[in-house]
Amino acid sequence: MPKVLARAFAVFNSARPGPVHIQIPMDVITQDASHVSTVPWPSVYPPAANARGLGELAERLRVASRPLLLLGGGAVAAASQAQTLADALGSPVVTTVNAKGVLPQGHPLLVGGSPSLGAVRRLLAESDVVLAVGTEFGETDYDMLFLGDMPELVWLARIDIDPAQLCRNQRPDLALCGDARESLESLLKILDGSVARSDGEARVAQTRVAITEERHWNSEVQDFFDVLRTSLPGLCLVGDSTLPTYYAVWQYESPGPRRYFHSATGGGTLGYALPAAMGARRALPQEVPVLALIGDGAAQFTFMELASAVQEKLPIIVLLWNNNGYREIREGMLASGIKPVGVDIDAPDFVAAAKALGCFAERVDSLTALETALGTAIQRDLPTLLELPENGFLSGPVDGWY
Known part of the structure; x- marks a missing residue:
């Protein structure tokens, strides 16, 4: 039983979180358990993305003039790191539904809206580096309005804890497998503040106005x-x-x-x-x-x-x-x-x-x-x-x- 529980919590702590079903037969659950150790197994630390891959990403971000962060539900535990990175880069931040609130409401770099909207799609297309963290690029976030495939991106890096997810939906130019918080912390250390800040606030302000002018806004x-x-x-x-x-x-x-x-x-x-x-x-x-x-x-x-x-x-x-x-x-x-x-x-x-x-x-x-x-x-x-x-x-x- 302790081993089964340890495997369940290993999924929660170091892989893509999801439900775990544990079935205990009636003749087992009623047995004497006095011999079973109550000392829990240690938590499994989540993995960080590969250092060499993070180094390549850092070099791209250093020379980017129009970077953009695209955050999904996998980034909710990395809110502090994502905001620090966005502030350092001056990068607009687009969130999916499950990432709402990762940046505080009213932050000058928070685009709002949805990747399904035409105005936000245009912002993505004009960005020279897009870093997508913990997002599936699923239809319900990126084509909810049935506008067709996502626009072609200039250069896309994806960070996801699930390696199979990196091979689905949107093809990346750089695929990094790792936990969002651990990976962004490592990336920030590599950058060490040595990055030019773009004028992301102006791009965000223009996009916000464009969002309110779309027919889907009420x-x-x-x-x-x-x-x-x-x-x-x-x-x-x-x-x-x-x-x-x-x-x-x-x-x-x-x-x-x-x-x-x-x-x-x-x-x-x-x-x-x-x-x-x-x-x-x-x-x-x-x-x-x-x-x-x-x-x-x-x-x-x-x-x-x-x-x-x-x-x-x-x-x-x-x-x-x-x-x-x-x-x-x-x-x-x-x-x-x-x-x-x-x-x-x-x-x-x-x-x-x-x-x-x-x-x-x-x-x-x-x-x-x-x-x-x-x-x-x-x-x-x-x-x-x-x-x-x-x-x-x-x-x-x-x-x-x-």
């Missing part, structure tokens, strides 16, 4: 996110497959690493946000607000989980965005010339249902009312459900996502 959705940010400092936001979550991909900036995650891309598991927010509430300090953003259709998959949240006294806030059905699917059917089927659903009275389960619940139909409701909800020690009718927050049809 100012009313941005106002909604701004209320969340100002009302709930340090927020951990958990998104489901619902309209505001889609816009969060390029319009919401997280206050720190591991403070934003969603199910709105990839498999798009409906109902994910409620149990995920409950898990986040258990894991995070009590002073960190936890909010689940879910649609009326998705909520009906896991709505009864609110009973568990009440029983366990988990003070999560649930924002239920109600557009009366599976609107994204409906619009997709119409766009494809298909008669909508099974998407116009009869929803329950969510406020009454939430109250019946023991939650605080109310309907909120404006940003001002939402701000007030959030200020009250954060002081409670039980779940709060706020139902938000879409027509109370958007003045007309959505242009850009549907």
Whole structure:
């Protein structure tokens, strides 16, 4: 048993993190264990990238005039090192969804947006050195809007703890296998401050303006996110497959690493946000607000989980965005010339249902009312459900996502 547990934690600490399943038969788990040592095996240190490869990367960065850092979920434990490197290089920083918050909100080198947006793609294409750390280059981050393949990059270096990942999706000019934090620390030592700083802030400022001019940007959705940010400092936001979550991909900036995650891309598991927010509430300090953003259709998959949240006294806030059905699917059917089927659903009275389960619940139909409701909800020690009718927050049809 100690050896099995040691192998599990070796995966967590020195390889690409992921779930480990340990199965213990009933006739084994009931046996006497007094002879089993309780001394844990030592933690396995994560690997750093090859020194020679890091030296080649350092030389490229020293002569680069337009460097760029591209950070994925594998870089969340290297936030300090990534920011130090970006500041030293004057390099714009582009993040995927799982890397939101690696650079603090408002940092002059943080591009924001998403690699799927045309403006960010242009920034990548014009960079003479792109260093990608801990990112898969997967479609749900890099082609969420179905614009086609990524633009050809001038020179790309990839750092990833999984060697097989370095041979997938985007071909690098330099492939370095190693842990993000260990590798960036080694790279910073090699550079030792001997690098010319580029004018990355100007490139970032131009790209930020270009992002807000894209048809996929929605100012009313941005106002909604701004209320969340100002009302709930340090927020951990958990998104489901619902309209505001889609816009969060390029319009919401997280206050720190591991403070934003969603199910709105990839498999798009409906109902994910409620149990995920409950898990986040258990894991995070009590002073960190936890909010689940879910649609009326998705909520009906896991709505009864609110009973568990009440029983366990988990003070999560649930924002239920109600557009009366599976609107994204409906619009997709119409766009494809298909008669909508099974998407116009009869929803329950969510406020009454939430109250019946023991939650605080109310309907909120404006940003001002939402701000007030959030200020009250954060002081409670039980779940709060706020139902938000879409027509109370958007003045007309959505242009850009549907």
